[in-house]
Amino acid sequence: DLSREIRSLADDYITQIDINHVLGKLFDALAANRISTKRATSLAYIADLLMRSQGGAKQEARCWDLDLPIYKILKNFPANSFACHSYGKTGGGGALFSELPN
Numbered sequence: 624d625l626s627r628e629i630r631s632l633a634d635d636y637i638t639q640i641d642i643n644h645v646l647g648k649l650f651d652a653l654a655a656n657r658i659s660t661k662r663a664t665s666l667a668y669i670a671d672l673l674m675r676s677q678g679g680a681k682q683e684a685r686c687w688d689l690d691l692p693i694y695k696i697l698k699n700f701p702a703n704s705f706a707c708h709s710y711g712k713t714g715g716g717g718a719l720f721s722e723l724p725n
């Protein structure tokens with residue numbers, strides 16, 4: 624079972640160092656023929672997605688103090704506060720959101 628060996632150093636995938644460590648372990652396992660090419664490709668793709676999402680996560684973390692009050696307000700709205708309306712006969716138009724309640 625490679626899952627323990629391929630884990631990140633901090634047991635999460637927050638930093639590029641963590642993801643790079645995991646990719647190195649994945650490379651070693653593939654080179655030693657201990658993991659299939661298909662599985663290695665899938666895991667490398669997931670690692671790429673993790674790396675791409677880091678920019679947004681870092682921006683969110685920088686703005687957390689400013690955004691938290693807004694998130695708390697939005698969380699308290701009832702689910703039906705945001706009316707979603709389809710338009711067009713083919714249904715391919717998208718969604719419009721009603722105004723936020725006061």
